[in-house]
Amino acid sequence: MKGEENRHHRRWVAEKLGPDAASRELEFTRKIFCLDAKNYHAWSHRQWVLQALGGWEDELDYCAQLLEEDVFNNSAWNQRYFVITKSPFLGGLRAMRDSEVDYAIEAIDANLENESPWRYLRGLNNDENEAWLNDSRVHSACLRVLKAKRNFKFALSTLLDLLGLSFKPNQEIKDAITSLRTSDSGEAGSDSDLANSICSILAREDPMRANYWTWRSSKLSQAAEV
Amino acid sequence: MPIGIAASFRFAGPRKEKKKKKLGGARMEPPPPPPPPPLGTTVTQRDQWTVEQEVGRIYSFFAQLPPAAQSFALEVQRDNHIEYLTRGLRGLAPSFGSLDASRPWICYWIIHSLALLGEPIDAELEESIIDFLSRCQDPSGGYGGGPGQLPHLATTYAAVNSLITLGGSRSLSSINRDKVHNFLRQMKQPSGGFRMHDGGEIDVRACYTAISVASTLNILDDELAEKVGDFILSCQTYEGGIAGEPGSEAHGGYTFCGLATMILINEVDRLDLSRLIDWVVFRQGVECGFQGRVNKLVDGCYSFWQGGACALLQKLHPFGLSEGGEDESTDSIDSSLYAASNVSEQEEQENNLESASPQVDGTCQFKQGGPQSASCSENTGNASYNFHERCAEGGSLFNSSALQQYILLCSQLPEGGFRDKPGKFRDFYHTCYCLSGLTVCQYSRSKHADSPPLPWDVVGPYSNLLEPIHPLHNVVLSKYQEANEFFAG
Numbered sequence: 001m002k003g004e005e006n007r008h009h010r011r012w013v014a015e016k017l018g019p020d021a022a023s024r025e026l027e028f029t030r031k032i033f034c035l036d037a038k039n040y041h042a043w044s045h046r047q048w049v050l051q052a053l054g055g056w057e058d059e060l061d062y063c064a065q066l067l068e069e070d071v072f073n074n075s076a077w078n079q080r081y082f083v084i085t086k087s088p089f090l091g092g093l094r095a096m097r098d099s100e101v102d103y104a105i106e107a108i109d110a111n112l113e114n115e116s117p118w119r120y121l122r123g124l125n126n127d128e129n130e131a132w133l134n135d136s137r138v139h140s141a142c143l144r145v146l147k148a149k150r151n152f153k154f155a156l157s158t159l160l161d162l163l164g165l166s167f168k169p170n171q172e173i174k175d176a177i178t179s180l181r182t183s184d185s186g187e188a189g190s191d192s193d194l195a196n197s198i199c200s201i202l203a204r205e206d207p208m209r210a211n212y213w214t215w216r217s218s219k220l221s222q223a224a225e226v
Numbered sequence: 227m228p229i230g231i232a233a234s235f236r237f238a239g240p241r242k243e244k245k246k247k248k249l250g251g252a253r254m255e256p257p258p259p260p261p262p263p264p265l266g267t268t269v270t271q272r273d274q275w276t277v278e279q280e281v282g283r284i285y286s287f288f289a290q291l292p293p294a295a296q297s298f299a300l301e302v303q304r305d306n307h308i309e310y311l312t313r314g315l316r317g318l319a320p321s322f323g324s325l326d327a328s329r330p331w332i333c334y335w336i337i338h339s340l341a342l343l344g345e346p347i348d349a350e351l352e353e354s355i356i357d358f359l360s361r362c363q364d365p366s367g368g369y370g371g372g373p374g375q376l377p378h379l380a381t382t383y384a385a386v387n388s389l390i391t392l393g394g395s396r397s398l399s400s401i402n403r404d405k406v407h408n409f410l411r412q413m414k415q416p417s418g419g420f421r422m423h424d425g426g427e428i429d430v431r432a433c434y435t436a437i438s439v440a441s442t443l444n445i446l447d448d449e450l451a452e453k454v455g456d457f458i459l460s461c462q463t464y465e466g467g468i469a470g471e472p473g474s475e476a477h478g479g480y481t482f483c484g485l486a487t488m489i490l491i492n493e494v495d496r497l498d499l500s501r502l503i504d505w506v507v508f509r510q511g512v513e514c515g516f517q518g519r520v521n522k523l524v525d526g527c528y529s530f531w532q533g534g535a536c537a538l539l540q541k542l543h544p545f546g547l548s549e550g551g552e553d554e555s556t557d558s559i560d561s562s563l564y565a566a567s568n569v570s571e572q573e574e575q576e577n578n579l580e581s582a583s584p585q586v587d588g589t590c591q592f593k594q595g596g597p598q599s600a601s602c603s604e605n606t607g608n609a610s611y612n613f614h615e616r617c618a619e620g621g622s623l624f625n626s627s628a629l630q631q632y633i634l635l636c637s638q639l640p641e642g643g644f645r646d647k648p649g650k651f652r653d654f655y656h657t658c659y660c661l662s663g664l665t666v667c668q669y670s671r672s673k674h675a676d677s678p679p680l681p682w683d684v685v686g687p688y689s690n691l692l693e694p695i696h697p698l699h700n701v702v703l704s705k706y707q708e709a710n711e712f713f714a715g
Contacts, residue, residue: 008427037269038522040470040477047473072270074520078475081464086473115508115520123464157504208514208625212507215623 011048022053030062037066038075047082056087071107077116081123097124097131105141112151118158129165138162139173146176153206156180156198160216163195177201195220270521277523280648281513284635300634300686302664303642307657308345310642311336314654315351318358327371327381330362334384335658337391341702342661342692352392359385360400367402368409377409378423383435387701390442390709398712407445410436418453429470430461434483437490438699441610442706444713446490455493458484462497465520466505476505478518478531485535486698492609494542503623506535510624515632515647525646526637526656529629529663530700536624537666537697541613610698622670630667630685633660662700665692676703 010025029046032039050056060083066076084096101124107117125132132138138158145155159169159177169177177194180201199217203210263275288299315336318329333355340347347355361373362385368377369385386406389397413420413436419428420436433454440446460472461484467476468484485502488494509516509532516528637644637660643652644660668679668691676694684690696706 008425012425038519040475044471044474047471051473070268070270072268072521074522075475078463078465082473119465119505119520126464208510208512208628209507211621211625212503212623 010045011052022049022055025049025053026055033066037070037073040075043075043079046079051086056083056089059083059087060090067107071111072114072116074116077120081120093124093126100124101135101137105137108141108154109144112145112148112154115154118154122158122161133162133165133167139169143173143176146173146180149180152180153202156202160195160198160202163198164220169194180205192220273523274521277647278513281524281632281636284648285631288635297687300631300690302343302634302686302690302692303638303640304343304345306640306642307644307661308340308343308642310652311339311343311345311654311657312347315340315347315355318355327375329372330359330369330381330384330388332654333359333388334391335654337388338701339654339658339661341391341705342665342695344693347392352397356389356392356397356400359389363402363405364409365405366408367405367412376423378426379410379413379420379432379435379439380422382406382409383439386439386442387699390701391705393705393708395712398709401443403443403445403713406439406443410440410445410450414450417457418455419457420454427471428457430458430468430480430484430487431470433458434487437487441490442699442701442709442713444710451491454491455488455496458488459496462502466498466501466503467519468497468502475519478506478509478516478528478535481506482531482535482538485538489538489542489613490609490698499539499542503539506532506539507623510629513632513636514625514628515636516624516629523647524632526633526644526663527646527659529633529637530659530666533624533629533663533666533670534697534700536622537670540623540670541697610696613698622667624670626667626670626683627685630664633664633667634686634690661692662695664690665695666697668692669694 010028013021026046026049029042029049032042036042050059060080063076063080063083066073067080070076080100084090084100085093090096101121104117104121104124107114108121121138139162142155142159145152156177159167159173163169174194177197181197182204196217199213199220203213203217206213261279263272267275288296291299314332318332318336337347337355358373359369362369362371362375362381364370364377366377368379369382370377371381375381386401389401410420413423413432415421415428417428419430420432421428422432422435426432436450437446437454440450458468461469461474461480463469463474463476465476467478468481469476470480474480481502485494485497488497508520509518509528511517511524513524515524515526516532517524518528518531633644636648637646637656639645639652643654644657645652646656650656668684669675671683672679672694675697679691681688693702693704695701696703699706701709
């Protein structure tokens with residue numbers, strides 16, 4: 001609570017001092033991030049500063065720098081999303097989506113188990129499913145991971161989401177999924193079989209979430225009935 | 227025994243070679259020093275590695291204990307917790323230094339923990355707490371951190387929950403409801419959210435504390451609820467979880483607060499529940515406990531924030547299939563849907579028993595039969611009162627036995643109290659939320675919020691069973707019900 005009160009006081013002071021306070025406040029949070037790059041209150045304050053006082057010009061670079069230092073820093077990924085959607089200098093999510101997909105996939109390829117870029121990638125589509133469904137870079141990325149046969153739970157989960165949006169996978173993807181199954185039950189048939197396959201593979205490979213994958217599977221059959 | 231998870235924990239090393247036993251039994255060798263983290267790793271990876279080593283050591287050690295010792299290790303150390311908590315409560319009288327502004331919180335953490343353990347508080351102590359909290363009440367409404375301090379939503383929540391947990395007419399009638407109502411209205415913002423205190427921040431936690439208090443005191447009206455949903459919706463992030471403010475990172479504490487609030491104001495369907503569920507279930511990591519955010523470290527307190535969010539989500543029906551929770555009367559339930567849901571739930575229960583619960587012996591499959599849906603209470607308007615009576619369909623979304631294992635083996639201190647993680651010190655906050663998380667786990671597959679769990683839903687001896695809570699307010703259910711009656715009408 002103490003941190004909250006201080007932060008609020010800083011806001012009050014900064015508001016009084018006007019736009020010149022922007023660079024000083026941004027520098028203040030930067031110093032905090034040197035010690036604790038994920039400090040929740042400091043990130044909240046930084047976002048407030050940008051929106052109230054400006055200073056957006058270097059923010060995307062700053063995110064890139066933090067991610068250089070620690071690509072697992074989810075706060076930096078979150079800030080990146082904030083910048084690409086809100087910065088008056090960048091044109092918004094639609095304009096930025098293409099380059100950001102590349103950025104996220106590059107991060108995924110570097111560390112398959114890093115959940116941050118996977119969620120970021122999903123966040124980029126922002127319910128505009130057409131672009132998401134037709135983006136072959138996303139499909140290839142998933143395929144690459146499946147073929148590596150390790151750390152593939154996010155790839156499978158992403159494919160499961162895509163299948164839920166009526167994604168039609170090519171044969172290569174279908175084969176890659178089938179090859180991860182342990183039981184020999186022949187070719188994957190329809191897409192709902194494929195989705196069910198994914199759920200069973202995940203229930204096996206990701207036992208912590210076995211109930212969740214079973215539940216996803218049951219949702220598939222309910223959706224099919226409707 | 228949930229050894230399945232412990233043994234599969236990837237840092238559980240191979241069993242040590244058997245040393246020659248001296249007379250008098252096996253000696254415990256000190257564990258070898260952990261290997262250094264691999265080169266070229268980031269801060270996140272190194273910190274995570276360190277925690278995994280610590281936790282892995284605990285689980286490996288546990289795995290090779292004889293059964294009697296394992297049983298003991300999994301026991302809730304009631305007496306020691308009660309002693310730790312009671313001493314803390316008595317020690318509240320003198321100031322706690324930097325926590326001086328948070329005495330109502332400490333009250334709540336301790337009183338709630340004792341209530342979960344089923345331990346009554348002696349009458350004299352109870353009286354002095356009621357007295358103290360009364361003096362924290364501001365003349366114009368709300369509770370501050372201490373006598374004479376400005377009122378604050380968080381301390382109001384803590385004070386009200388404490389008084390409800392103490393129960394009895396003296397405690398409950400000490401709450402000046404009209405004044406609390408005034409205070410809430412003052413904190414309400416045109417945008418829909420609430421400020422924590424006069425001139426304070428607007429965030430999801432403020433919304434939750436306000437709405438939760440309004441609900442328990444039966445003063446939740448349209449004015450207070452107006453546009454709260456809009457604000458919380460704007461706090462659901464691209465990741466699926468909920469942040470404190472729009473733009474901030476998805477976070478377990480705020481996710482619980484946001485979700486609970488939306489349920490209380492009957493607007494939960496506005497959230498993207500699929501994405502929310504997907505985010506929250508992935509917060510349970512290899513250590514078996516929950517983390518607060520993606521790529522952050524496990525922490526015992528998230529057993530409640532994240533585990534509790536899962537428990538709430540289980541009671542909802544994201545696809546809008548009417549399975550007994552939403553309609554005013556059972557007559558309006560489509561009987562074909564009812565039959566379908568009955569069957570799939572039975573299958574799901576069986577699947578869950580086989581695949582998810584390591585403790586279950588194949589010979590004691592639990593058969594669900596009969597019209598469970600029909601026996602659920604319907605939601606007749608008071609979102610809070612009947613919510614806890616909704617049936618959780620199909621077992622727990624999260625891994626309940628794994629979480630219990632983390633709480634009991636990694637967070638619990640045998641000498642009393644609970645901590646964030648190994649290497650941290652115990653405190654009342656973590657004691658409160660680890661115990662709250664534990665009860666959430668124990669009742670996570672119960673048909674009703676207070677129906678006794680089955681033996682295999684409770685990790686450790688069945689005597690570990692805690693009191694059930696109201697999952698939206700985190701107060702012991704029987705106390706909530708007493709208060710609900712008291713404040714009705």
